[in-house]
Amino acid sequence: MEQIFKVLPTSIRQHLAAVPENIRSKIEEVRVRIGRPLEVITTDQSYLLPYHEKRPYLVTEEDGAFVLSYLSQHSVYRLEEELKRGYITISGGHRVGLAGRVVTERGYVKGIRDIGSFNIRVARQSKGAGIPYLSDITRNQQWMHTLIVGPPKTGKTTLLRDLARIASEGDVSFGIKPKTVGIVDERSELAGCVMGVPQHDFGTKVDILDRCPKAEGMMMLIRSMSPEIIIVDEIGRAEDTEAIMEAIHAGVTVIATVHGADLQDVRSRPTLRTLFEQKAFQKIIELNRNSRKQLTPINVKNTNQTQRELKVRVK
Incomplete structure (x- = not known):
């Protein structure tokens, strides 16, 4: 999860780090949606964070801005091709899906603006699966x-x-x-x-x-x-x-x-x-x-x- 932690602001990282290891090891997706609860999805079920607390953490605009800034290395223009596809691959092979206002030109997707959702899909290599x-x-x-x-x-x-x-x-x-x-x-x-x-x-x-x-x-x-x-x-x-x-x-x-x-x-x-x-x-x-x-x-x-x-x- 080291590469994934780098993408996330401290406010989210601390909640993710507090998840018990037996659950964190099975995480497949981390859902970061601005204005909505922070969610992780495992092979078995989904959890709202903080873990074991009644009131979930609501992702802020500042959280979203941090994630986007990290992904783009502080220049959204660097992501022009990625924004057309709707996802970005980061170090470790993890993939970050994006959702927001889609910009089209002549019927084709030109990019995504006002990004409101990030879906970080955890990539794991399971040697021996074959x-x-x-x-x-x-x-x-x-x-x-x-x-x-x-x-x-x-x-x-x-x-x-x-x-x-x-x-x-x-x-x-x-x-x-x-x-x-x-x-x-x-x-x-x-x-x-x-x-x-x-x-x-x-x-x-x-x-x-x-x-x-x-x-x-x-x-x-x-x-x-x-x-x-x-x-x-x-x-x-x-x-x-x-x-x-x-x-x-x-x-x-x-x-x-x-x-x-x-x-x-x-x-x-x-x-x-x-x-x-x-x-x-x-x-x-x-x-x-x-x-x-x-x-x-x-x-x-x-x-x-x-x-x-x-x-x-x-x-």
């Missing part, structure tokens, strides 16, 4: 085309991040050799790059295109970086489908995530239909909120054979 899946998504020391499906906050990005690390470093116990990995990180969330430098550990054989549209990025990597594996988060557009098919036909393994309530929900999307018709993905991992919280079975499905369920635990 280990339970390796025996099912690798075969004869080769990685298989894999799609990770699940609704928000089920650990898709965390799992994908660790699979990228394992692919780059290799794993002796599974007989997996290091591969050249290319990551297209359109939202600066997967690698959490700051000034082009990833804030998470991916080993030595990783090349990252930060803030690059997924479809264009995949083609750029194939043309210029010769990846053996391409990692991409949150596919969904028709051009993403086309780029994935191009990558597979070029002999590159693709591992991707997609938002969806379940596999059936994802299958029904017109923009992704070709991927299933062409059996692009050899393995599909389904995550859900209950499995994440309770560490209960998660489905790993083989799309080239009769679908079956494999019981594993997320670590």
Whole structure:
């Protein structure tokens, strides 16, 4: 939480520091809304701060000004591109979402002014999260085309991040050799790059295109970086489908995530239909909120054979 504390004024930092360690270690989001209660959200529930006090702390305009000043390094003009996207990535790979008065020009978002809400999303690298899946998504020391499906906050990005690390470093116990990995990180969330430098550990054989549209990025990597594996988060557009098919036909393994309530929900999307018709993905991992919280079975499905369920635990 050290990097996150730097973003916050003393008035908020002291309330966050007073949260018991067993709760603070599970914080996923810190919600700073001007004129409203200070809130933290964990894997289990949300809390208003100060913790265990009846009257919550109301975030002031001065608090908001401090956060914005820190993020912009005292010059809002430095954030022009970030304000168009609605979020800023800070040291440590944490991402700060922004909400306020949106400025548009010819129907396109030009930026955000009068920012009234900050959502600090805590980035954690869970090394080992991908280990339970390796025996099912690798075969004869080769990685298989894999799609990770699940609704928000089920650990898709965390799992994908660790699979990228394992692919780059290799794993002796599974007989997996290091591969050249290319990551297209359109939202600066997967690698959490700051000034082009990833804030998470991916080993030595990783090349990252930060803030690059997924479809264009995949083609750029194939043309210029010769990846053996391409990692991409949150596919969904028709051009993403086309780029994935191009990558597979070029002999590159693709591992991707997609938002969806379940596999059936994802299958029904017109923009992704070709991927299933062409059996692009050899393995599909389904995550859900209950499995994440309770560490209960998660489905790993083989799309080239009769679908079956494999019981594993997320670590």
